Amino acid sequence: MKRLLVLTLLLTGCGGGVRNAARVERVVDGDTIVVxxxxxxxxxxxxxxxxxxxxxxxxxxxxxxxxAAKENAKLVLGRDVRLEYDAEARDRYGRLLAYVWRGDLLVNAELVRLGYGKPLEIAPNLAHAAELRQLAAAAKRDHRGLWSRC
Incomplete structure (x- = not known):
């Protein structure tokens, strides 16, 4: 039982979904990549x-x-990342749905923090929703990124 718990924690990253190692081949836009x-x-x-x-x-x-696309490329293009999944693995278009980690940096959150995107909450994939809302509020308050121009 103890081994199963340890294995589960390793696979889930202590609270997130299963994580897969990946290499970013292409950036499609600000919130979509090919790995x-x-x-x-x-x-x-x-x-x-x-x-x-x-x-x-x-x-x-x-x-x-x-x-946003340029910043996304700066953050991940050609790099090794980890994909953290939430409740649903794919969307209706067949794309993987993931939180993308570059080392200890959650790229999804970094894009929101810098003002390149807004939070998008679609249940049941809400593991980091509260964090993203807080980062967006700060970006908006400080007029960062799209909050400064659009």
């Missing part, structure tokens, strides 16, 4: 953050979208 995980390429949609649209068909490029 190499388990020997295959997977599109990953960040959980809990919504950045302005820059590549959505039928939607013109929104204010601060290119800046």
């Amino acid at each position: 190499r995980v388990d020997g295959r390429s997977e599109r990953v949609r960040y959980i809990g953050v919504d950045t302005p649209e820059s590549v959505k068909p039928g939607v013109r490029v929104q204010c601060f979208a290119k800046s």
Whole structure:
């Protein structure tokens, strides 16, 4: 029983979902990346953050979208990351849903903290929702990122 508990804690990262190591192959936009995980390429949609649209068909490029994509690339492109899953593994488009960690940095939270995106709460994937709301409130208060221009 003790071994099972230790294994569970190791797999879940002590409170989050199972984590997979991945390498970022491409940045699609501010909240979507393509990673190499388990020997295959997977599109990953960040959980809990919504950045302005820059590549959505039928939607013109929104204010601060290119800046968000550029910052996302600066944070993760070509780097090793860990994917932390929440209650749902995939969205209706087949993308993996994940919190993306670069070392000890939660990239989803960093994008919100810097003002490149807003919190997006979609139940049941809410593990970091409270943290993201607090970071967004501070970014808005301090006029960071999109809160300064859009």
